[in-house]
Amino acid sequence: MPTDDAPATSDRHADALSVPAHIAIIMDGNGRWANARGMPRAAGHERGVEALRRTVEAAGNLGIRYLTVYSFSTENWRRPAAEVNALFGLLKTFIKKDLARLREEGVKIRILGRREGLPDDIAVLVDKAERDTAENNEFFLNIAFNYGGREEIARAARKLGMAVARGDLDPADVSEDVFESYLDTSGMPDPDLLIRTSGEYRLSNFLLWQAAYCELVFFDVLWPDFDRSWLEKAIRIYNERERRFGAVTTGDA
Ligand code: IPE
Ligand code: IPE
Ligand code: MG
Secondary structure, eight states: OOBTTBOGGGOGGGTTOOOOSEEEEEOOOHHHHHHTTTOOHHHHHHHHHHHHHHHHHHHHHHTOOEEEEEEEEGGGGGSOHHHHHHHHHHHHHHHHHHHHHHHHTTEEEEEESOOTTSOHHHHHHHHHHHHHTTTOOSEEEEEEEEEOHHHHHHHHHHHHHHHHHHTSSOGGGOOHHHHHTTSTTTTSOOOSEEEEOTTOOOOTTOSTTGGGGOEEEEOOSOGGGOOHHHHHHHHHHHHHSOOOTTSOOTTOO
């Protein structure tokens, strides 16, 4: 995490690069990583957690403020129960093992996605992770778990509809900003850069609203092999992009 004695701007690798405020990652390829080694898919997911730890640390050191990672999608329920259970178990272990340290380092954790339908023990841990880190503001780690972009938008619409029905909200006042305030990422900047590993070129229902203008970077590397050097590579690619947001380039006639 960035600290006073090690400011991110003095990091020798990040010199002269503009560091995006918010990076989102689709951590894909755990199963293929394990398959290639004759290991069970769950072993790939375990190594994926190690890659996540490395990435959170690297992101903090590089001066990134927000990191949003895709851990379990609403579509991942289609996997065999044993694999779903293994993924749930890994989230539990991650929170149990890492929460105290992340809290100490000033990380604010938010879990994005649908809470209903999560096993009770997970729901309790997820609430605890958010509660214990609620006062932190050094670094924001969003874990998308039981998350789907369409589900998030539909749930936001439902909440908004209820506010209208209660008489708390006038439909004429529903702007993009108002709608955004009902999303799981309420109050956060949109991601500037989205990275997907494993050579797949799709969003798989991740951050459909928030990714409207983010830069997309796809790598062939499988998630368990991801490390700081890949993160730096993505930031370099991001720096070569020209973000126009629909306007024309400065200097055009
Ligand atoms: C990403 O790895 C982790 C989750 C989707 C939970 P995968 O499990 O999708 O790995 P591949 O894509 O099958 O290799
Ligand atoms: C996306 O990966 C979800 C996560 C990384 C958690 P998937 O492996 O589930 O996506 P598809 O099935 O290739 O689209
Ligand atoms: Mg996959």
